[in-house]
Amino acid sequence: MKTIDSLGEVRGKRVLVRSDFNVPLDGTTITDDGRIRAALPTLRRLADAGARVVVTAHLGRPKGEPKPEFSLAPVAARLGELLGAPVALAEDVTGPSAQKVVGDLADGQVALLENVRFDARETSKDDAERAQLAGELAALADAFVSDGFGVVHRKQASVYDVAQLLPAAAGELVLKEVESLSRATGDPERPYAVVLGGSKVSDKLGVIANLLTKADRLLIGGGMVFTFLAAKGLEVGTSLLEKDQIDTVKGYLATAEENGVEIVLPTDIVVADAFDAPAPAGVVAADAIPADKIGLDIGPASGELFAAKLADTRTIAWNGPMGVFERADYAAGTTAVAQGIVDATAKGAFSIVGGGDSAAAVRVLGFDEAGFSHISTGGGASLELLEGKELPGLTVLS
Numbered sequence: 001m002k003t004i005d006s007l008g009e010v011r012g013k014r015v016l017v018r019s020d021f022n023v024p025l026d027g028t029t030i031t032d033d034g035r036i037r038a039a040l041p042t043l044r045r046l047a048d049a050g051a052r053v054v055v056t057a058h059l060g061r062p063k064g065e066p067k068p069e070f071s072l073a074p075v076a077a078r079l080g081e082l083l084g085a086p087v088a089l090a091e092d093v094t095g096p097s098a099q100k101v102v103g104d105l106a107d108g109q110v111a112l113l114e115n116v117r118f119d120a121r122e123t124s125k126d127d128a129e130r131a132q133l134a135g136e137l138a139a140l141a142d143a144f145v146s147d148g149f150g151v152v153h154r155k156q157a158s159v160y161d162v163a164q165l166l167p168a169a170a171g172e173l174v175l176k177e178v179e180s181l182s183r184a185t186g187d188p189e190r191p192y193a194v195v196l197g198g199s200k201v202s203d204k205l206g207v208i209a210n211l212l213t214k215a216d217r218l219l220i221g222g223g224m225v226f227t228f229l230a231a232k233g234l235e236v237g238t239s240l241l242e243k244d245q246i247d248t249v250k251g252y253l254a255t256a257e258e259n260g261v262e263i264v265l266p267t268d269i270v271v272a273d274a275f276d277a278p279a280p281a282g283v284v285a286a287d288a289i290p291a292d293k294i295g296l297d298i299g300p301a302s303g304e305l306f307a308a309k310l311a312d313t314r315t316i317a318w319n320g321p322m323g324v325f326e327r328a329d330y331a332a333g334t335t336a337v338a339q340g341i342v343d344a345t346a347k348g349a350f351s352i353v354g355g356g357d358s359a360a361a362v363r364v365l366g367f368d369e370a371g372f373s374h375i376s377t378g379g380g381a382s383l384e385l386l387e388g389k390e391l392p393g394l395t396v397l398s
C-alpha cells in the first residue's frame, strides 16, 4: 500500500482524509472517543507538515439524508479539543458550505465535512452515482489519505471511488491496523476462538461461513445468538432475529459439525419485557425464552461457560458485545467475555478486539487496554481481513 510519504511535499496542499468517526453517542455526548483519538496521528502529521486537512467521515446510518441526530458537530468539537485548535465543520458534504470551509483553510489547519452519509450517493450500489460524489469530494482536494480503518470493507464513494481520482495513500491508522491484524490472518496459533455478538447481525453472519474453515471454536452471543437459537427450533420471543437467515444458520451448524468446529451458544439469557423496560425481567434458560420477552444479554452461566472456552486458546478474535452493555443490567456477559480474553492473553494468547462498540465496551467497562494484544477500530473490517477477504478500501490503495 502507498504511504503518506508517496504524496511528497504536502505543504499548502489540500489533503482529503477519510476517517472513521462513527463514535457512540448519548444524545450529543460522545461516550467513547477512541476512534477520534485513533485518527490523530495522521491528522497531526499532515497538519504539522503544513497541509490543509479536509476530513470526511460518517456517523451511524442516516440513510442518505441529513438528520440532525447524526450530525458530526460533537465530533468536530472533540477533535478540536484533542488537536488543540478549532476544527471548522461544513454544514454540507460537498456543497457551498464545504467549498467555503475548504477555501478558508490555512496551512496546517483541519476542517471536517458534515456526515458523508447525508448524501445518498455515498453508499449507492450504482457505480456512476458513487463516482459523481467522489468527483465532488476530489474537487475539494489535491490528494487523498484513507485512514478510516473501520470502513475499508465498504465500497463507498469516500472510501473507494475517491481514491481512484486523486494521488492516494494509506494513513497511519490503516497501516498500523493491517500490520497488527496480519498476525492472525495467515496461520493463527491454535486453538483459535472467534467470539461474535453485537447488533449488525445480517452483516456479520456472512463472515461465519468462512470462519468455519479457519477457527476451532465459535462463541456466539449478543443479538447474533437468537438466529442460532431459532435455527435450532427454539423460541426467541421478541429478540433480534434475522428470519431470512435461519436456513443459512442451519447450514452453518451442519458445516461446523462436519468440520469439527465447536459452536458455543449461551445456555441462559437475561430477558426483559421490552427493549426499553426499566429493569430486566430475569434470567431464563436459552431453550425457555418466553414468547413475550426480549433477550438483552447472555446469562451468568453462559458468561462462565464462554470464559472457560477461552481459557486454553492461543488466538482470539472478538467482535460484538454479548449484550446491551451500555446499560449496567445487561453488561455482565460482555464483562465476563472481556475478562476471559484478558486472562487468556495473560497466559500468552494473541487477542484482537474489533469494532467501534466492542472497543468502547472494553474501555467503558473499565478494562485496561494493555490486557488485549490489539484493539482494532474496525469490527466488520477486521473480521473480513481475518477471513482473508480483499477489502475494496485497501486494494484501491495498492
Ligand SMILES: Nc1ncnc2c1ncn2[C@@H]1O[C@H](COP(=O)(O)OP(=O)(O)O)[C@@H](O)[C@H]1O
Pocket: 197, 198, 199, 200, 201, 221, 222, 223, 224, 240, 295, 296, 297, 319, 320, 321, 322, 323, 324, 325, 326, 354, 355, 356, 357, 358, 359, 378, 379, 380
Ligand atoms: N441482545 C441484543 N439485542 C439488541 N442489541 C444488542 C444485543 N446485544 C448487543 N447489542 C448491541 O449491539 C451493539 C453493538 O453491535 P455492533 O455494531 O455489531 O458491534 P461493533 O460496533 O463492536 O462492531 C451495541 O450497541 C449493543 O447494545
Ligand SMILES: O=C(OP(=O)(O)O)[C@H](O)COP(=O)(O)O
Pocket: 020, 022, 060, 061, 150, 151, 154, 200, 354, 355, 356, 357, 377, 378, 379, 380, 381
Ligand atoms: O462502526 C463501524 O463498523 P463496526 O461496527 O463493524 O466496527 C464502521 O464505522 C462502519 O460502519 P457501517 O457498518 O455502518 O458501514
